Amino acid sequence: MEPTLPATFDDRLYSLLRVLATEGIRSAAAGLSGMLGKAVVVSEPRVRLVPLTDIPTLLGGPEVEAVGIYLQIRGGWVGQIMLIMPHEKALELVDLLMELPPGTTDQLGQLERSALAEVGNLTGSFFLNAVAQRLGLDIRPSPPAVMVDMVGAILDIVAAVSGGVAEHVLMLEGAFLRQNREVAVDFWVIPDPAALAAFTA
Amino acid sequence: MEMIAESNALAVGLGELQVSRDPQDQLVAYGLGSCVAVAMHDPVARVAGLLHAVLPERPREAAPLCPKYVDTGIPALLARLEELGAVRSRLRVRMVGGANMLASANAGLALNIGERNIAMARSTLAGLRLRLAAEDVGGNKGRTVRLYVADGRMTVRVLGSQTREL
Numbered sequence: 001m002e003p004t005l006p007a008t009f010d011d012r013l014y015s016l017l018r019v020l021a022t023e024g025i026r027s028a029a030a031g032l033s034g035m036l037g038k039a040v041v042v043s044e045p046r047v048r049l050v051p052l053t054d055i056p057t058l059l060g061g062p063e064v065e066a067v068g069i070y071l072q073i074r075g076g077w078v079g080q081i082m083l084i085m086p087h088e089k090a091l092e093l094v095d096l097l098m099e100l101p102p103g104t105t106d107q108l109g110q111l112e113r114s115a116l117a118e119v120g121n122l123t124g125s126f127f128l129n130a131v132a133q134r135l136g137l138d139i140r141p142s143p144p145a146v147m148v149d150m151v152g153a154i155l156d157i158v159a160a161v162s163g164g165v166a167e168h169v170l171m172l173e174g175a176f177l178r179q180n181r182e183v184a185v186d187f188w189v190i191p192d193p194a195a196l197a198a199f200t201a
Numbered sequence: 202m203e204m205i206a207e208s209n210a211l212a213v214g215l216g217e218l219q220v221s222r223d224p225q226d227q228l229v230a231y232g233l234g235s236c237v238a239v240a241m242h243d244p245v246a247r248v249a250g251l252l253h254a255v256l257p258e259r260p261r262e263a264a265p266l267c268p269k270y271v272d273t274g275i276p277a278l279l280a281r282l283e284e285l286g287a288v289r290s291r292l293r294v295r296m297v298g299g300a301n302m303l304a305s306a307n308a309g310l311a312l313n314i315g316e317r318n319i320a321m322a323r324s325t326l327a328g329l330r331l332r333l334a335a336e337d338v339g340g341n342k343g344r345t346v347r348l349y350v351a352d353g354r355m356t357v358r359v360l361g362s363q364t365r366e367l
Contacts, residue, residue, distance in 0.1 A: 062231035152232020153343025
């Protein structure tokens with residue numbers, strides 16, 4: 001079921017965002033590889049526009065336990081970034097990042113949360129660098145916040161900050177690959193409608 | 202038993218409100234974070250309603266009775282219940298939610314939306330001469346709230362702990 005595109009998302013803008021997303025996610029993988037000193041690849045992201053209210057369903061329901069890594073976009077382009085994944089995927093991602101055998105991590109303590117925050121930080125920064133270069137603007141992400149709770153509760157912040165204005169969000173689905181292990185992650189970008197206008201200006 | 206009950210669960214989504222007079226129904230707001238849910242039940246008319254509001258205050262461009270906002274959602278909920286025969290003085294009003302999801306995560310991003318939602322709900326209810334009978338608000342945990350139309354029973358669920366009555 002394809003959502004109707006809001007007026008702010010015309011075809012040109014959409015394809016531009018798609019290019020940016022792909023560039024941004026690729027450089028995020030490069031940054032992650034640099035941090036770990038090991039090759040981490042991010043699979044070609046799929047880009048979709050989805051209504052904000054559909055996200056819980058896509059993640060298995062609003063009560064499902066999930067991990068959200070949240071950043072706000074500051075500077076010349078305003079919006080929010082959320083990496084969100086089911087709890088067990090977050091455990092897998094920690095194993096992958098820390099080079100532990102799959103199934104080793106069984107809870108998210110301070111260390112594990114820091115590792116996940118770093119993923120958010122890198123992914124967000126590299127994505128925003130791609131946007132900044134394209135627009136010639138100064139854009140920075142806030143420090144990342146890691147939330148572990150019900151999907152619905154994690155997403156409240158996105159809905160509240162967008163003021164219910166951003167009814168559609170840009171969803172990038174990708175997977176972190178390392179050797180032959182893979183962890184799928186959803187990456188959401190919620191640009192403020194005014195920020196979208198910057199592309200078409 | 203549980204299966205039968207579940208089949209009548211009506212989800213009250215983000216920025217929505219639901220009312221019902223079907224005793225089989227449960228009104229459910231799943232995964233409340235900074236959002237607040239306001240529940241009203243009239244035991245005589247046997248009607249119930251649940252609001253799931255996102256932000257404290259309606260911006261000028263939004264509809265006058267928009268359920269997305271606490272200040273307009275509460276009067277909207279009251280009006281819908283009165284249409285179903287509820288009487289204001291009989292209403293049992295409860296409030297759940299308004300957590301600060303970022304409290305433990307990153308203080309720099311704290312926006313106190315949950316706190317502002319709670320404060321707005323209190324003042325809006327007071328303005329309508331509605332008294333809060335019970336509440337479970339604040340903290341930094343997400344909550345699922347379930348309101349049973351038949352008897353006004355209400356439960357709150359938090360991840361990692363037992364569902365409790367409110």
